[in-house]
Amino acid sequence: MPCKLQLVSIFPDITTLCVHPLGTLHHLIYHPTPLSLHAANQPNMAKLFVSLSFLLLIHASCLAYQPSFQQQNQCQIQRLNALEPIERVQSEAGFTEFFNSNEQEFQCAGVEVIRHQIQPQGLLLPSYTNTPILFYVEQGSGIQGVMLPGCPETYEVSTEQFEGRKGGGAFTDRHQKIHQFRQGDVVAIPTGAAHWLYNNGQDELVIIALLDSTNYANQLDPNHRRFFLAGNSQGEQQQQQQQQQFQPRSWQRRQQGESQQEGWDNILRGFTTETLAEAFNVDHETAELLRGENDQRGHIIFVQNGLQVIQPPMRREEQEYRRGPRANGVEETICSMKLQMNIDDPSNADLYNPQAGRCTHLNSFKFPILQFLQLSAERGVLHRYGIVSPHWIMNAHNIIYVTEGNMRIQIVNDLGQEVFNDEVQEQQLVVVPQNFAVVKQAGEQGCRWISFRTNDNAMINTLAGRTSVMRALPVDVLANAYQLSREDAQKVKYNRQESVLFTPGGSYTRGRGGM
Known part of the structure; x- marks a missing residue:
């Protein structure tokens, strides 16, 4: 750091x-x-x-x-692979898929990736982790709560609006802010912040989440651990999609002598009934329910009749999306800090070529909470056979997850060796270590992806194009470095006029997949 x-x-x-x-x-x-x-x-x-x-x-x-868990030589990688989830944990109203965090790519980048799929009226139970989380809403919409210590309960309702609940008596609720999110949003959750998600839409909610295990805020463990505040795993089924011996560390027993098949429990179960009854000032029956011993629903539960929470109309949230962030960093506090921002709107693109595609970058200048998470994101769209200039990221690892279509990616390490050259399909991901050179070209149907980067202001340096390293070098340096004539050196320097997103042409052969 x-x-x-x-x-x-x-x-x-x-x-x-x-x-x-x-x-x-x-x-x-x-x-x-x-x-x-x-x-x-x-x-x-x-x-x-x-x-x-x-x-x-x-x-x-x-x-x-100093919590650094990364060991030396973790990034001495000779071959990269396109990765897919290898395990699924099924619950009542959805499932969570896990990528194998033991893969050398994840060990190098110091991150983990999971994927939630939540049915309508499905609630991902409250939990917190020892790592920051940055997730992208691939499909659907929903609401979430992020409980931040010391922040006021600014959402409240009058007694009359809750008449008739809980035995017929009046009931008043008051809680912290509810955040609405939709497809295309990037959502940030700080380390250790308890949070929950709920699908209040008509379609399945699909979320791809990055957990930064080597973040400075994690002093616990080189793997992410999830601490549930409710539920248990008695009703869950685990489906191993490959034969590798992998089990998500957050979902297994860590005490010696206990079977891993017993799964996880919420942290309240570790306390005695008497302790909980005294702490919450409730009867023993309620305290037993808090411990959740007989709960068979898993970590994503179905909410009968829908979730009743206090929230402003969606229309107001939509207006905020269109206005964009207005904070200047002075008046913004952790309690009022924006936790989500949409990255799918074409009008917000940072790079745009109508023939090739677009890219939108989300860093801490646009989204201030990323400064605390030390993470950033990129949303990319390439049209048919569109190309992203060969480049490297100067100060971050890059985790590329394909959300639609496919593209061919080539990656080269510091020894000049090709460590990856393959098609990456929908719902596959590739980890590109810091400074490894990479080039991307979309397939016949085009491609869309989301990238997570391990720096809040990740910087790209291109090899070809109008803003590239080659364009910045004197012609004589190019000619001598590559044994070129000055005329050929000028062609290398000036033939490609686009900056980052290229239309296919020249020596690219479409029939062979381009690259």
């Missing part, structure tokens, strides 16, 4: 201080001055002692804070 260097004026012997992006002291460098080594100068010796004590304190804090 890059640091910001600052001078420390209170201790002249300590010249530089490295500060974590969120303000946490992270590293300190000590440079003794000649005076500090003069044994006879007692004030300076005292100052030196305080400085060294301060240094040791910061150093110990940094060692305790």
Whole structure:
């Protein structure tokens, strides 16, 4: 994680201080001055002692804070693969699919990917994880709640609106903000924030989610763990789609001597009935229900008669989508911070070529919460045989998930070796490690994809095109580097006039799939 260097004026012997992006002291460098080594100068010796004590304190804090789980050589990859989910966990109102986090690509990028499919009136039970989550709504619409500690319950309803509930008595509800989302939205959930999802639409809700296991906020485990606040797995069925021995760590027992087949339970089950009754000031029968021992529905449940929550009309949310973010970063707090933003609207494209396609980037300048998650996203659309210029991402790993159609991707590592050259189909993904060169070309039906990137402002550097490295080099450098004539070097530099999205042509042969 890059640091910001600052001078420390209170201790002249300590010249530089490295500060974590969120303000946490992270590293300190000590440079003794000649005076500090003069044994006879007692004030300076005292100052030196305080400085060294301060240094040791910061150093110990940094060692305790640093959560880096990535090991060296995790990205020494000779061959990449197009990946698919290998396991499905079925529940009453939907299922969750898991990609194998043990694959070398995920180990390199330090991320995990899961896919939820939720039926209408299906509720993904409240839970929280040790990693930040960035998910894309592939299909459908719904609502979610993200419970943030210390934030007020700003959604409330008068007593009259809840007359007749719970035994006929008046009932008042008050809760934190409800967020509405739709197809094409990217939604951010901070580490450790309890959240739930509900499908209030007519179609199945499909979500592809990235969990950043090596994020600085995760100090628990190199894998993501999900802590459920309700339900258990007694009614769930696991379907292994391949013969690999993989089981999602969040969904298995971790205590020695317990069978993994017993599955997960919500965290309240670990407390005694008496403790829960006292903590919530309820009777023992209610406390037993909180523990969920007899709940057979799984982690996605069906809500009879629909979910009744307090929320503003959808029309107001749609107007907010059209206006876009108005916050300038000063008045925005974690409680009012926007948690979702649509990335599918063609009018918001950052790159556009009517013959080739479009790309929309979502970074922390557009979507401020991404600064805390240290993640970003890209939505790409390529028309028939459209090409994305050969490029590399300077400061992030790139996880590409195809949502529609197919495309051929070629990836090259630092040794100049081709590590991937294949068609990527719908619902498959490819992990492109940082700085690996990649080129994409859509198939006959075109292609749409969503990319997750492990930096809140991922930067692309292209090899060909109007804004490329080649265009920035002097012609003589190109001619000598590649043993070209100046005339051919100028062709390499200037023949492709588009910037990033190319129309097929020249030496590309469509009949052979382009690349």
